Amino acid sequence: MRDPRIWGLKKSPWVYHVAAASCNNCDIEILELLTPRYDVERFGIVLVGSPRHADALLVTGVLNRKSLPRVLEVYEQTPKPCLVIGIGTCTCSKQIFRNSYNAVGPYDKHLPIHAYVPGCPPKPEAMILGVVRALAKL
Amino acid sequence: MSFKGWWLAFALVVFPGFLTTAATGMLLTWIDRFVSARVQWRKGPPVYQPLADFLKLLLKQVVVPAGASRLVFLMAPLVGFAGATLVSVMLPYANFSPGGTFVGDIIVIVYLFALPPLAVIAGASASRNPVAAVGASREMTLYFAYELPFVLALLVPIVKILRVPGTDLSQAIRLGEIVAFQQANGPFLYSVSGVIAGLIILLVIQAKLGYVPFDMAEAEQEIMSGVFAEYSGAPLAVLRLTRAMMFVSLPLFAITVLWGGFADWWAVLKFLVIVVLTILIRNTNPRLRVDQALKLFWFAGGVLGILAVVLAYMGL
Numbered sequence: 001m002r003d004p005r006i007w008g009l010k011k012s013p014w015v016y017h018v019a020a021a022s023c024n025n026c027d028i029e030i031l032e033l034l035t036p037r038y039d040v041e042r043f044g045i046v047l048v049g050s051p052r053h054a055d056a057l058l059v060t061g062v063l064n065r066k067s068l069p070r071v072l073e074v075y076e077q078t079p080k081p082c083l084v085i086g087i088g089t090c091t092c093s094k095q096i097f098r099n100s101y102n103a104v105g106p107y108d109k110h111l112p113i114h115a116y117v118p119g120c121p122p123k124p125e126a127m128i129l130g131v132v133r134a135l136a137k138l
Numbered sequence: 139m140s141f142k143g144w145w146l147a148f149a150l151v152v153f154p155g156f157l158t159t160a161a162t163g164m165l166l167t168w169i170d171r172f173v174s175a176r177v178q179w180r181k182g183p184p185v186y187q188p189l190a191d192f193l194k195l196l197l198k199q200v201v202v203p204a205g206a207s208r209l210v211f212l213m214a215p216l217v218g219f220a221g222a223t224l225v226s227v228m229l230p231y232a233n234f235s236p237g238g239t240f241v242g243d244i245i246v247i248v249y250l251f252a253l254p255p256l257a258v259i260a261g262a263s264a265s266r267n268p269v270a271a272v273g274a275s276r277e278m279t280l281y282f283a284y285e286l287p288f289v290l291a292l293l294v295p296i297v298k299i300l301r302v303p304g305t306d307l308s309q310a311i312r313l314g315e316i317v318a319f320q321q322a323n324g325p326f327l328y329s330v331s332g333v334i335a336g337l338i339i340l341l342v343i344q345a346k347l348g349y350v351p352f353d354m355a356e357a358e359q360e361i362m363s364g365v366f367a368e369y370s371g372a373p374l375a376v377l378r379l380t381r382a383m384m385f386v387s388l389p390l391f392a393i394t395v396l397w398g399g400f401a402d403w404w405a406v407l408k409f410l411v412i413v414v415l416t417i418l419i420r421n422t423n424p425r426l427r428v429d430q431a432l433k434l435f436w437f438a439g440g441v442l443g444i445l446a447v448v449l450a451y452m453g454l
Contacts, residue, residue: 004193004197005194005197005198007190007193008190008194008195008197009194011186011187011190012190012191012194036178036179039180039181039182041171041175041180041181041183042180042182042183043183044183044187044190044191048358048363049356049358049359049361049362049363049367050362050363050367050368052367052369052370053366053370053374055194055198077201079199079370079371080198081198081199
């Protein structure tokens with residue numbers, strides 16, 4: 001609580017959802033977080049429409065040559081300090097595309113990642129835990 | 139600075155101006171989010187949430203898009219903020235010291251209420267973002283749509299005062315006089331024309347705040363926050379604060395011109411009724427397209443507004 005920037009960031013992490021060629025399962029599961037059952041707005045987490053408003057990027061999907069520049073661009077568009085959280089097993093490695101020419105590997109080879117949430121798709125509880133762990137690092 | 143100068147500075151910055159209105163606005167923003175959450179059977183954010191959002195945005199990096207007009211982009215939120223602050227000083231003056239207002243302040247307030255949307259349009263247009271440009275064009279259309287019924291609804295109290303023998307226009311367009319008249323003769327709302335004007339103003343409040351069903355200028359799902367798409371950090375914090383302050387000023391203005399002014403503590407209840415109505419309309423309606431909003435405001439709102447003015451002229 002010494003740095004008000006960190007306090008604000010911890011109390012109101014606005015999330016922008018970067019679907020980098022995922023199968024949409026994680027994306028649907030992310031929306032689950034906003035439902036009455038999990039209601040992450042209790043912690044100030046809201047989904048925003050523009051990366052300029054975001055404090056945390058939720059990336060999903062196996063990173064490939066086409067999506068990498070887009071993901072990097074969105075990351076650069078996001079004002080700092082910002083968190084990047086990989087949702088789903090796909091973000092952790094190349095998965096079934098490990099022999100593909102197109103997969104370019106896990107996200108942390110290309111941009112700083114604060115937390116990975118494995119699972120296919122991860123449970124909403126796991127995602128909340130991931131965000132908490134990422135925020136605890138700040 | 140003289141005593142009066144200090145007093146004015148205090149009124150502008152602390153009470154009833156910036157600090158008081160901003161704090162109330164943040165509280166209302168929380169009420170808005172809390173009631174919305176309860177409507178959706180959620181728990182909702184804690185009370186300090188708007189403050190945390192504001193602090194976070196204020197201290198975050200500010201990104202100015204490449205090729206944007208830097209001056210207009212960064213100045214626009216401040217212009218809107220200045221308008222909201224001035225309104226927040228003028229309205230309590232009209233309510234608590236009706237003698238202390240000047241002739242034509244209702245017109246000045248109509249123009250000051252126009253500053254935040256104009257500033258948003260200017261800032262969005264300066265940001266060199268196609269999505270923000272779409273949002274700016276929608277905001278502009280919406281502004282032209284709601285301003286006509288808004289002014290017609292404001293004519294109702296003016297016409298009602300003018301009907302009384304011995305009054306002239308210089309009294310009728312003074313907010314202090316409007317409040318004093320209502321405190322003597324009962325609120326304007328309790329008449330046919332007053333109810334119509336009240337309904338129109340309720341819709342206009344919704345549109346001026348950019349709340350659903352009139353949030354097409356910042357539709358998150360289709361144009362990525364539209365007019366606010368390029369704003370980040372402190373300018374975004376100022377824009378959101380401006381909206382929070384408008385959320386205080388607009389219901390207060392509605393009470394001032396139609397519902398008897400801030401005569402007693404019932405006014406707090408009236409204020410909350412308008413706020414909660416706004417929130418409930420927001421939560422139970424789908425977004426309109428901008429052409430639908432234009433039709434609603436010009437054809438339904440305009441005709442009803444003219445009807446209200448005619449009824450007021452006939453003394454109903």
